[in-house]
Amino acid sequence: MPGGSSLRLAMGISIAGSPTQHNGAVVSLPMTEPRTSRPANSARHFISGLGSGVTSAVLLQPLDLLKTRVQQSGSSSLSATLRDLRQSQSLVKSLWRGTVPSALRTGFGSALYFTSLNAIRQHAHQTGILGRRLQTQGRSSVLPSLTNSGNLISGAVARTFAGFVLMPLTVIKVRFESSLYSYPSIMSAASDIRRTQGWRGFFSGFGATAFRDAPYAGMYVLFYEMLKSRLGSLASKPVASGESPTRMQATLASSVNFTSAMFAGAACSIVSNPFDAVKTRIQLQPLEYKNIWHAWYKMVTHEGIRSLWDGLALRMSRKAMSSALAWTVYEELIRRAGAR
Structure with missing residues (x-):
């Protein structure tokens, strides 16, 4: 034949x-079952995730710093934080303080996340343990397509794993961004944490981080894939009977991915913000906030339930943009690598 x-x-x-x-x-x-012509290997996903993570971290560092400053104390506000930063010798330098640990953490975190997420999804797609769908016309992605439950579980597991591995860099990043510490270098921050809290200090706030990241990432992948499917169907032309499904053009696919990632990031950040606020307090003041439940109780009783939503607007803005940048760049790099 x-x-x-x-x-x-x-x-x-x-x-x-x-x-x-x-x-x-x-x-x-x-x-x-449709197959991708050249399955991307783990190294390709690691490099693509690293590039997308570093890009979003550097560009959006000011929003992350402002969010940390607002969350570090219930009495801080965005206007007061900006006023304090304006009094510094260099506003630009102050806004990008902590960029190196942030880029390292976000870059390698994205690399680990996307690599493990792809491995989980590829395995689920091939074995059918989480269910799978046939690829349909109008897809904006070359990545495996799973059911809603598959997307939810794979996103949560991959993010929790990456969060645990990168927790030491996360603690250092948060302290660099805070005004409570004045570390001259990453090594001095690591040395101080090791001296005052031991190795356990590098994993301060992991419980709150896991409670924040697992549901966030699971819901994010779920919403992102649902939005991609809906927007892709609206943006693509119907396939006539007997014709083969075709991929979107690169520009249209990137627009669909960017829009889907932005709305998914904004929606999920609202749900997970209380855990982010608690995590920040534990990592900045571990002696005052001993664990997730103690921090939650103390924040609500002393400052009101509103304290759990400190920095929401900043975090929602940053998450929407960082998700849009990271996922769009990542998917485009994977698409181009697979086309070669």
Whole structure:
């Protein structure tokens, strides 16, 4: 069946009802599971995640710093924080304080997250343990497509794993951004944490971080994939009967991915903000806030429930933009790498 074989090799899929010649007779090819022509390996996902993470961290560092300053004390406000920063010798330098640990943490965190997420999704897609869907026309991504439950579970597991591995850099990043500490370098921060709290200090706030990141990442991947599917269907042309599904053009695909990531990030940040506020307090003042429940109780009783939503606008803005940048850059790098 030379005609059918060449079609399948060129497209990487078999088309239902697509006629082809076999010894002069016309036969129809059955619908089978579509395959990507060149599966991306782990190194490709690691490098793409690293690049997207560093890019978003550097560009959005001012928003992250302002959020940390607002959350470090219930009495701080955005206007007061900006007023204090204006009094510094260099406003630009102050806004980008902590960029190095932030870029390291976000860059390698994104690399680990995207690599582990892809591994989980590829395994689930191939084995069907979390369910899988056939790829449909109008997809803006070359990544595996899972069911809603598959997206929810894979996102939560991958983010929790990456968060645990990168927790020491997260603690250092938060302290660099805070006005409560004046570390001259990353090594001095690490040395001080080790001296005052031991190795356990590098994992301060992991409980709150896991409570924040697992639901956030799970819901994020779920919402992101749902929005991509909906927007992709709206943006793409219907496929006529007997025609093969086609990928979106790169520009349109990037627009769909960017918009989906931005709205998913903004929505999920609202739900997870209380855990982020608690995590910040534990990491900045571990002696005053001993664990997640103690910090939660103390913040609510002393400062009111509103303290759990400190920095929401800043975090929502940063999460929306960082998610949009990171996922759009990541998906585009993977698409280009797979096209070579």
